[in-house]
Amino acid sequence: MTKPKLFHIALFLPSLEGGGAQRITLSLAQGLLQMEGVKVDIVLGQAQGSFLKDVPAGVRLINLNRSRMLYTILPLARYLRSERPNAMVSALDYANVAAILASILSGTKVRTAAVLHNHLSSALARFSWWKRYIFRLLIRNTHPHAHAVIVVSRGMAEDAAQITGVPVEHIRVIYNPVIDPHLLRRTNDSPNHLWLNTSNLPVILAIGRLTVQKDFSTLIKAVSLLRNNTPSRLIILGEGEQRKELQTLVSSLKLKDYVDLPGFMSNPRSFMQHAAVVALSSRWEALPTVLIEALHCGARIVSTDCPCGPSEILAQGKYGRLVPVGDVDRMAQALTEAINDKSPLPTAESWQPYLIETSVRQYLDIFGINTHKSIPKSTP
Secondary structure: OOOOOOEEEEEEEOOOOOOHHHHHHHHHHHHHHOOOOEEEEEEEOOOOOOOHHHOOOOOEEEEOOOOOHHHHHHHHHHHHHHHOOOEEEEEOHHHHHHHHHHHHHHOOOOEEEEEEOOOHHHHHOOOOHHHHHHHHHHHHHHHHHOOEEEEOOHHHHHHHHHHHOOOHHHEEEOOOOOEOHHHHOOOOOOOOOHHHHOOOOOEEEEEOOOOHHHOHHHHHHHHHHHOOOOOOEEEEEOOOOOHHHHHHHHHHOOOOOOEEEEEOOOOOHHHHOOOOEEEEOOOOOOOOHHHHHHHHHOOEEEEEOOOOOHHHHOHHHOOOEEEOOOOHHHHHHHHHHHHHOOOOOOOHHHOHHHEHHHHHHHHHHHOOOOOOOOOOOOOO
Protein backbone atom coordinates (compact mmCIF):
# COMPACT_ATOMS: atom_id res chain seq x y z
CA MET A 1 0.00 0.00 0.00
CA THR A 2 1.31 3.48 -0.90
CA LYS A 3 2.15 5.57 2.14
CA PRO A 4 -0.09 8.68 2.28
CA LYS A 5 1.71 11.93 1.46
CA LEU A 6 2.38 14.22 4.40
CA PHE A 7 1.11 17.80 4.42
CA HIS A 8 4.29 19.81 4.88
CA ILE A 9 4.14 23.11 6.80
CA ALA A 10 7.06 25.50 7.30
CA LEU A 11 7.02 28.00 10.19
CA PHE A 12 9.31 30.97 9.50
CA LEU A 13 10.85 33.32 12.10
CA PRO A 14 13.94 35.55 12.28
CA SER A 15 15.23 33.56 15.29
CA LEU A 16 14.07 32.01 18.55
CA GLU A 17 15.10 34.91 20.78
CA GLY A 18 12.72 35.13 23.74
CA GLY A 19 9.38 36.73 22.88
CA GLY A 20 5.66 36.07 22.64
CA ALA A 21 5.58 35.33 18.90
CA GLN A 22 8.41 32.80 19.26
CA ARG A 23 6.68 30.98 22.12
CA ILE A 24 3.41 30.91 20.20
CA THR A 25 5.12 29.54 17.07
CA LEU A 26 6.63 26.71 19.11
CA SER A 27 3.20 25.91 20.56
CA LEU A 28 1.74 25.89 17.05
CA ALA A 29 4.50 23.52 15.91
CA GLN A 30 3.79 21.19 18.82
CA GLY A 31 0.07 21.19 18.04
CA LEU A 32 0.59 20.57 14.32
CA LEU A 33 2.81 17.57 15.10
CA GLN A 34 -0.10 15.92 16.89
CA MET A 35 -2.24 16.00 13.76
CA GLU A 36 -2.27 12.99 11.47
CA GLY A 37 -0.37 13.44 8.21
CA VAL A 38 1.36 16.73 9.06
CA LYS A 39 5.11 17.38 8.78
CA VAL A 40 6.61 20.51 10.36
CA ASP A 41 9.76 22.52 9.69
CA ILE A 42 10.83 25.56 11.69
CA VAL A 43 12.87 27.80 9.38
CA LEU A 44 14.99 30.47 11.08
CA GLY A 45 16.86 33.41 9.65
CA GLN A 46 19.46 32.53 12.25
CA ALA A 47 19.35 29.54 14.60
CA GLN A 48 19.86 31.37 17.87
CA GLY A 49 17.83 32.36 20.91
CA SER A 50 16.75 31.19 24.32
CA PHE A 51 13.89 29.10 22.90
CA LEU A 52 16.10 26.89 20.73
CA LYS A 53 16.09 24.25 23.45
CA ASP A 54 12.27 24.17 23.32
CA VAL A 55 11.93 23.14 19.67
CA PRO A 56 9.63 20.08 19.83
CA ALA A 57 11.08 16.67 19.05
CA GLY A 58 9.98 15.69 15.56
CA VAL A 59 10.26 19.21 14.15
CA ARG A 60 13.03 19.73 11.60
CA LEU A 61 15.04 22.91 12.22
CA ILE A 62 16.32 24.79 9.14
CA ASN A 63 18.98 27.45 9.66
CA LEU A 64 19.28 30.01 6.82
CA ASN A 65 22.21 31.57 8.71
CA ARG A 66 21.30 35.16 7.89
CA SER A 67 21.22 37.88 10.53
CA ARG A 68 19.03 40.36 8.59
CA MET A 69 15.61 39.68 7.10
CA LEU A 70 16.61 41.23 3.75
CA TYR A 71 19.29 38.59 3.36
CA THR A 72 16.94 35.68 4.12
CA ILE A 73 14.77 36.20 1.03
CA LEU A 74 16.94 34.35 -1.50
CA PRO A 75 17.93 31.40 0.75
CA LEU A 76 14.30 31.08 1.86
CA ALA A 77 13.20 31.01 -1.80
CA ARG A 78 15.78 28.26 -2.44
CA TYR A 79 14.45 26.29 0.54
CA LEU A 80 10.90 26.57 -0.84
CA ARG A 81 12.01 25.36 -4.29
CA SER A 82 13.99 22.41 -2.95
CA GLU A 83 11.71 21.26 -0.11
CA ARG A 84 8.34 22.19 -1.63
CA PRO A 85 6.32 22.68 1.58
CA ASN A 86 2.59 22.93 0.97
CA ALA A 87 2.25 25.94 3.26
CA MET A 88 4.34 28.46 5.15
CA VAL A 89 3.31 30.42 8.25
CA SER A 90 5.44 33.47 9.02
CA ALA A 91 5.37 35.69 12.10
CA LEU A 92 6.69 39.16 12.94
CA ASP A 93 6.58 42.18 10.66
CA TYR A 94 9.76 42.04 8.57
CA ALA A 95 9.67 38.25 8.50
CA ASN A 96 6.21 38.40 6.92
CA VAL A 97 7.51 40.68 4.17
CA ALA A 98 10.52 38.40 3.55
CA ALA A 99 8.35 35.26 3.50
CA ILE A 100 5.89 36.64 0.96
CA LEU A 101 8.70 37.90 -1.32
CA ALA A 102 10.49 34.55 -1.06
CA SER A 103 7.30 32.65 -1.92
CA ILE A 104 6.86 34.79 -5.05
CA LEU A 105 10.52 34.41 -6.10
CA SER A 106 10.46 30.66 -5.52
CA GLY A 107 7.96 30.12 -8.29
CA THR A 108 6.27 27.43 -6.18
CA LYS A 109 2.64 27.08 -5.17
CA VAL A 110 3.36 27.36 -1.46
CA ARG A 111 0.45 28.94 0.42
CA THR A 112 1.86 31.63 2.69
CA ALA A 113 0.03 32.89 5.78
CA ALA A 114 1.40 36.09 7.33
CA VAL A 115 0.58 36.37 11.04
CA LEU A 116 0.52 39.86 12.55
CA HIS A 117 1.52 39.80 16.22
CA ASN A 118 1.56 43.56 16.64
CA HIS A 119 -0.84 46.49 16.36
CA LEU A 120 0.73 47.96 13.24
CA SER A 121 -0.35 51.59 13.63
CA SER A 122 1.04 51.77 17.17
CA ALA A 123 4.29 50.09 16.15
CA LEU A 124 4.74 52.34 13.10
CA ALA A 125 4.17 55.47 15.18
CA ARG A 126 7.52 54.83 16.89
CA PHE A 127 9.42 54.90 13.56
CA SER A 128 10.98 57.96 11.92
CA TRP A 129 8.93 59.29 8.99
CA TRP A 130 11.12 57.69 6.34
CA LYS A 131 11.19 54.27 8.03
CA ARG A 132 7.43 54.49 8.43
CA TYR A 133 7.03 55.31 4.73
CA ILE A 134 9.27 52.44 3.58
CA PHE A 135 7.67 49.90 5.89
CA ARG A 136 4.15 50.87 4.84
CA LEU A 137 5.23 50.57 1.21
CA LEU A 138 6.69 47.10 1.82
CA ILE A 139 3.59 45.89 3.66
CA ARG A 140 1.09 47.21 1.11
CA ASN A 141 3.04 45.69 -1.78
CA THR A 142 3.48 42.25 -0.22
CA HIS A 143 0.63 41.30 2.08
CA PRO A 144 -2.12 41.31 -0.59
CA HIS A 145 -0.11 38.50 -2.29
CA ALA A 146 -0.29 36.22 0.77
CA HIS A 147 -2.65 33.27 0.78
CA ALA A 148 -3.93 34.57 4.12
CA VAL A 149 -3.30 37.48 6.47
CA ILE A 150 -3.98 36.48 10.07
CA VAL A 151 -4.38 38.71 13.12
CA VAL A 152 -4.40 37.38 16.66
CA SER A 153 -7.27 39.49 18.05
CA ARG A 154 -10.48 40.96 16.70
CA GLY A 155 -9.36 44.44 17.69
CA MET A 156 -6.45 44.25 15.23
CA ALA A 157 -8.45 43.50 12.09
CA GLU A 158 -9.53 47.01 11.05
CA ASP A 159 -6.08 48.47 11.73
CA ALA A 160 -4.40 45.65 9.78
CA ALA A 161 -6.74 46.22 6.83
CA GLN A 162 -5.86 49.91 6.68
CA ILE A 163 -2.10 49.29 6.77
CA THR A 164 -1.87 46.19 4.53
CA GLY A 165 -4.48 47.10 1.96
CA VAL A 166 -6.15 43.70 2.44
CA PRO A 167 -9.95 44.05 2.80
CA VAL A 168 -11.01 43.55 6.41
CA GLU A 169 -13.43 40.78 5.40
CA HIS A 170 -10.45 38.81 4.04
CA ILE A 171 -8.40 39.07 7.22
CA ARG A 172 -8.67 36.01 9.47
CA VAL A 173 -8.72 36.19 13.27
CA ILE A 174 -7.08 33.23 15.01
CA TYR A 175 -6.34 33.44 18.71
CA ASN A 176 -2.88 32.31 19.73
CA PRO A 177 -2.48 28.67 20.85
CA VAL A 178 -1.46 29.58 24.39
CA ILE A 179 -2.89 26.82 26.58
CA ASP A 180 -1.08 23.61 25.63
CA PRO A 181 0.03 20.46 27.48
CA HIS A 182 3.74 21.37 27.32
CA LEU A 183 3.19 24.61 29.22
CA LEU A 184 0.76 23.02 31.62
CA ARG A 185 3.37 20.51 32.75
CA ARG A 186 5.59 23.41 33.83
CA THR A 187 2.95 25.33 35.77
CA ASN A 188 3.73 23.77 39.13
CA ASP A 189 7.51 24.20 38.94
CA SER A 190 8.99 26.09 41.87
CA PRO A 191 9.80 29.70 40.95
CA ASN A 192 13.48 30.52 41.04
CA HIS A 193 13.12 33.64 43.16
CA LEU A 194 13.54 34.21 46.90
CA TRP A 195 10.66 36.70 47.12
CA LEU A 196 8.15 34.15 45.84
CA ASN A 197 9.40 31.29 47.98
CA THR A 198 9.97 32.92 51.37
CA SER A 199 8.67 36.50 51.51
CA ASN A 200 5.41 37.40 53.22
CA LEU A 201 5.05 40.57 51.14
CA PRO A 202 2.68 40.34 48.13
CA VAL A 203 4.57 40.25 44.82
CA ILE A 204 3.42 41.96 41.63
CA LEU A 205 4.71 40.20 38.52
CA ALA A 206 5.27 41.72 35.07
CA ILE A 207 6.64 39.90 32.01
CA GLY A 208 7.91 41.23 28.70
CA ARG A 209 10.77 42.76 26.78
CA LEU A 210 12.26 45.86 28.41
CA THR A 211 11.11 48.22 25.66
CA VAL A 212 9.15 51.45 25.22
CA GLN A 213 6.12 49.39 24.17
CA LYS A 214 5.85 47.68 27.57
CA ASP A 215 6.11 50.98 29.50
CA PHE A 216 7.53 49.40 32.66
CA SER A 217 8.49 52.86 33.92
CA THR A 218 4.80 53.59 34.58
CA LEU A 219 4.49 50.32 36.50
CA ILE A 220 7.58 51.03 38.60
CA LYS A 221 6.27 54.51 39.47
CA ALA A 222 2.90 53.00 40.38
CA VAL A 223 4.58 50.51 42.73
CA SER A 224 6.47 53.39 44.36
CA LEU A 225 3.15 55.12 44.92
CA LEU A 226 1.17 52.14 46.21
CA ARG A 227 3.89 51.24 48.72
CA ASN A 228 2.77 54.26 50.74
CA ASN A 229 -0.21 52.21 51.94
CA THR A 230 0.29 48.68 50.60
CA PRO A 231 3.70 47.06 51.25
CA SER A 232 4.60 44.97 48.20
CA ARG A 233 7.33 44.04 45.74
CA LEU A 234 7.63 43.98 41.94
CA ILE A 235 9.42 41.44 39.74
CA ILE A 236 9.83 42.20 36.02
CA LEU A 237 10.90 39.22 33.88
CA GLY A 238 12.53 40.07 30.56
CA GLU A 239 15.46 41.65 28.77
CA GLY A 240 15.74 44.59 26.40
CA GLU A 241 17.28 47.90 25.52
CA GLN A 242 15.65 49.79 28.42
CA ARG A 243 17.29 47.77 31.20
CA LYS A 244 19.75 50.50 32.20
CA GLU A 245 17.06 53.20 32.09
CA LEU A 246 14.69 51.15 34.26
CA GLN A 247 17.42 50.29 36.77
CA THR A 248 18.23 53.99 37.05
CA LEU A 249 14.56 54.73 37.73
CA VAL A 250 14.43 52.04 40.43
CA SER A 251 17.48 53.57 42.11
CA SER A 252 16.14 57.13 41.93
CA LEU A 253 12.87 56.03 43.59
CA LYS A 254 14.82 54.14 46.30
CA LEU A 255 13.17 50.85 45.33
CA LYS A 256 16.23 48.59 45.07
CA ASP A 257 14.90 46.34 47.84
CA TYR A 258 11.42 46.19 46.33
CA VAL A 259 11.85 45.98 42.54
CA ASP A 260 13.87 43.23 40.83
CA LEU A 261 14.70 42.71 37.14
CA PRO A 262 16.19 39.19 37.11
CA GLY A 263 16.13 38.90 33.29
CA PHE A 264 14.45 36.47 30.92
CA MET A 265 12.89 33.30 32.35
CA SER A 266 11.80 30.47 30.07
CA ASN A 267 9.06 29.37 32.48
CA PRO A 268 7.19 32.44 33.76
CA ARG A 269 4.14 30.32 34.65
CA SER A 270 5.84 29.11 37.82
CA PHE A 271 6.16 32.77 38.88
CA MET A 272 2.48 33.46 38.06
CA GLN A 273 1.34 30.68 40.36
CA HIS A 274 2.89 32.46 43.35
CA ALA A 275 2.35 36.13 42.48
CA ALA A 276 -0.36 38.20 44.12
CA VAL A 277 -1.01 40.15 40.91
CA VAL A 278 0.10 39.89 37.27
CA ALA A 279 0.41 43.36 35.72
CA LEU A 280 0.61 44.53 32.11
CA SER A 281 1.55 48.18 31.55
CA SER A 282 1.90 48.19 27.74
CA ARG A 283 1.24 51.12 25.43
CA TRP A 284 0.08 48.71 22.72
CA GLU A 285 -0.22 44.96 22.19
CA ALA A 286 -1.89 42.47 19.86
CA LEU A 287 -2.97 39.55 22.04
CA PRO A 288 -0.74 39.56 25.15
CA THR A 289 0.03 35.95 26.02
CA VAL A 290 0.90 36.89 29.59
CA LEU A 291 -2.74 37.78 30.36
CA ILE A 292 -4.06 34.49 28.98
CA GLU A 293 -1.54 32.46 30.97
CA ALA A 294 -2.30 34.53 34.06
CA LEU A 295 -6.00 33.68 33.72
CA HIS A 296 -5.18 30.00 33.44
CA CYS A 297 -2.84 30.17 36.45
CA GLY A 298 -5.56 31.81 38.55
CA ALA A 299 -3.83 35.13 39.10
CA ARG A 300 -5.35 38.53 39.78
CA ILE A 301 -4.76 40.78 36.77
CA VAL A 302 -4.27 44.50 36.23
CA SER A 303 -3.71 45.71 32.67
CA THR A 304 -3.68 48.88 30.64
CA ASP A 305 -6.61 49.16 28.25
CA CYS A 306 -4.26 49.52 25.30
CA PRO A 307 -4.81 48.57 21.68
CA CYS A 308 -5.26 45.67 21.17
CA GLY A 309 -6.07 42.57 23.16
CA PRO A 310 -6.33 43.29 26.91
CA SER A 311 -10.00 44.35 26.92
CA GLU A 312 -10.78 41.41 24.61
CA ILE A 313 -9.02 38.89 26.85
CA LEU A 314 -10.39 40.36 30.08
CA ALA A 315 -13.94 40.71 28.67
CA GLN A 316 -13.98 44.50 29.14
CA GLY A 317 -12.97 44.15 32.79
CA LYS A 318 -14.94 41.05 33.79
CA TYR A 319 -11.78 38.97 34.32
CA GLY A 320 -9.38 41.69 35.50
CA ARG A 321 -8.90 45.40 36.05
CA LEU A 322 -8.31 47.75 33.10
CA VAL A 323 -6.64 51.15 33.50
CA PRO A 324 -5.71 53.94 31.05
CA VAL A 325 -2.31 53.76 29.34
CA GLY A 326 0.40 55.70 31.18
CA ASP A 327 -1.77 56.57 34.20
CA VAL A 328 0.42 56.02 37.28
CA ASP A 329 -2.31 56.90 39.81
CA ARG A 330 -4.93 54.58 38.30
CA MET A 331 -2.39 51.78 37.96
CA ALA A 332 -1.41 52.13 41.64
CA GLN A 333 -5.06 52.16 42.71
CA ALA A 334 -5.91 49.07 40.64
CA LEU A 335 -2.88 47.17 41.96
CA THR A 336 -3.90 47.97 45.53
CA GLU A 337 -7.46 46.76 44.87
CA ALA A 338 -6.20 43.56 43.22
CA ILE A 339 -3.83 42.75 46.10
CA ASN A 340 -6.69 43.10 48.59
CA ASP A 341 -9.33 41.42 46.41
CA LYS A 342 -11.00 38.35 47.98
CA SER A 343 -13.66 37.72 45.31
CA PRO A 344 -13.74 34.44 43.30
CA LEU A 345 -11.26 34.10 40.44
CA PRO A 346 -12.44 33.72 36.81
CA THR A 347 -13.58 30.24 35.78
CA ALA A 348 -12.24 28.13 32.90
CA GLU A 349 -14.47 29.93 30.39
CA SER A 350 -12.01 32.84 30.55
CA TRP A 351 -9.20 30.89 28.86
CA GLN A 352 -11.09 28.31 26.77
CA PRO A 353 -10.80 30.31 23.48
CA TYR A 354 -7.00 30.01 23.62
CA LEU A 355 -6.68 26.21 23.71
CA ILE A 356 -4.06 24.85 21.30
CA GLU A 357 -6.48 22.43 19.63
CA THR A 358 -8.78 25.29 18.62
CA SER A 359 -6.00 27.36 17.01
CA VAL A 360 -4.36 24.45 15.19
CA ARG A 361 -7.61 23.37 13.56
CA GLN A 362 -8.22 26.94 12.38
CA TYR A 363 -4.77 27.11 10.79
CA LEU A 364 -5.30 23.81 9.00
CA ASP A 365 -8.71 25.00 7.85
CA ILE A 366 -7.10 28.01 6.15
CA PHE A 367 -5.01 25.60 4.07
CA GLY A 368 -7.98 23.31 3.38
CA ILE A 369 -6.69 20.44 5.49
CA ASN A 370 -9.05 18.17 7.38
CA THR A 371 -7.70 15.72 9.93
CA HIS A 372 -9.44 13.49 12.45
CA LYS A 373 -6.60 12.83 14.85
CA SER A 374 -7.12 14.63 18.16
CA ILE A 375 -4.61 16.85 19.88
CA PRO A 376 -4.06 16.00 23.59
CA LYS A 377 -6.50 18.07 25.59
CA SER A 378 -5.10 21.10 27.39
CA THR A 379 -6.75 20.49 30.74
CA PRO A 380 -5.66 22.25 33.92
